[in-house]
Amino acid sequence: MTPDAVPRIRLNDGNSIPQLGLGVYKVDDDEAERTVATALELGYRHLDTAEYYGNEAGVGRALAASGVDRDDVYVTTKVWNDQQGYDSTLHSFDRSLAKLGLDVVDLYLIHWPAPRQDLYVETYRAMERIRQEGRARSIGVSNFQTHHLERLLGETDVVPVINQVEVQPWLQQRELRAFGEARHIVTEAWSPLARGRILEDPVLLRIASAHDISTAQVVLRWHLQQGLVVIPKSVTPSRIAENLDVFGFDLTPDETAAIDALDSGERVGSHPDEVG
Numbered sequence: 001m002t003p004d005a006v007p008r009i010r011l012n013d014g015n016s017i018p019q020l021g022l023g024v025y026k027v028d029d030d031e032a033e034r035t036v037a038t039a040l041e042l043g044y045r046h047l048d049t050a051e052y053y054g055n056e057a058g059v060g061r062a063l064a065a066s067g068v069d070r071d072d073v074y075v076t077t078k079v080w081n082d083q084q085g086y087d088s089t090l091h092s093f094d095r096s097l098a099k100l101g102l103d104v105v106d107l108y109l110i111h112w113p114a115p116r117q118d119l120y121v122e123t124y125r126a127m128e129r130i131r132q133e134g135r136a137r138s139i140g141v142s143n144f145q146t147h148h149l150e151r152l153l154g155e156t157d158v159v160p161v162i163n164q165v166e167v168q169p170w171l172q173q174r175e176l177r178a179f180g181e182a183r184h185i186v187t188e189a190w191s192p193l194a195r196g197r198i199l200e201d202p203v204l205l206r207i208a209s210a211h212d213i214s215t216a217q218v219v220l221r222w223h224l225q226q227g228l229v230v231i232p233k234s235v236t237p238s239r240i241a242e243n244l245d246v247f248g249f250d251l252t253p254d255e256t257a258a259i260d261a262l263d264s265g266e267r268v269g270s271h272p273d274e275v276g
């Protein structure tokens with residue numbers, strides 16, 4: 001798969017993001033180094049990490065050793081909940097850059113709104129400064145619900161480019177996605193494969209069989225056809241390859257409708273009101 005097979009999605013600040021990337025949550029530093037090396041070799045050009053994942057150094061080492069031009073790889077990291085606040089976000093960002101071995105990240109996100117701390121507005125103010133300084137090309141948020149976004153938009157200057165939230169066929173987040181779309185905020189789907197738990201679903205098995213592909217590929221194609229950005233995680237080389245090989249077929253309208261009908265509201269991750 002050549003890297004240019006992955007479409008880029010235009011962001012509200014004029015930058016763009018490859019629509020599919022590699023997630024590395026729950027991957028330790030050394031395994032992240034091996035996994036990212038494999039992914040870059042296979043043609044991935046978008047990596048999603050976070051200070052919380054404890055693997056920014058491994059991601060950075062793989063990137064540096066890959067021979068791929070830094071500017072050809074889209075790198076996202078995130079500020080963790082216990083680092084929210086203006087000054088601590090600036091320090092946390094410095095640490096992330098140092099661990100990644102980079103001068104600039106493509107996207108810096110608030111990991112969770114952590115509403116009980118009530119610090120996400122000042123955290124975002126620090127991120128506006130980081131962007132102004134040219135050390136993050138774009139800034140955005142993760143796990144924000146509409147009321148968090150409304151407050152942020154009312155009290156800060158830079159519209160987030162992305163809201164990275166759980167989206168998978170059981171939790172389709174239609175209202176939140178429409179809210180973002182109306183404000184030019186792209187939705188990025190975390191746990192797009194529902195952490196692997198959805199892959200034996202009979203509807204997906206039937207569609208996979210019709211196309212002679214895997215259920216993971218069906219689910220990823222479903223995300224992509226709706227304009228979502230996706231960051232599936234795998235440490236298994238054959239799956240890393242398979243997850244990228246989702247640009248040579250289309251789901252039919254009936255197949256898409258059958259997956260749309262799986263929306264039950266069931267989360268595989270935490271609810272934003274309960275974290276932080």
Ligand SMILES: NC(=O)C1=CN([C@@H]2O[C@H](COP(=O)(O)OP(=O)(O)OC[C@H]3O[C@@H](n4cnc5c(N)ncnc54)[C@H](OP(=O)(O)O)[C@@H]3O)[C@@H](O)[C@H]2O)C=CC1
Pocket residue numbers: 022023024025026048049111142143164165189190191192193194195196199214216217231232233234235236239240242243269
């Ligand atoms: N902002 C946030 O709060 C959050 C962000 N994220 C981001 O989203 C990324 C993806 O989400 P994540 O929770 O990791 O879950 P995913 O939905 O990406 O699922 C990952 C699981 O699916 C398995 N898997 C991957 N590909 C295949 C395949 N082709 N066939 C069968 N099984 C497969 C993996 O196994 P194996 O690795 O063993 O191959 C792993 O167990 C994270 O890694 C992280 O970067 C995730 C959660 C929260």
Ligand SMILES: O=C(O)C(=O)[C@@H](O)[C@H](O)C(=O)CO
Pocket residue numbers: 025050111268269270
């Ligand atoms: O969703 C959960 O319950 C998790 O453990 C993860 O989402 C984790 O908190 C995280 O933020 C990973 O990015």
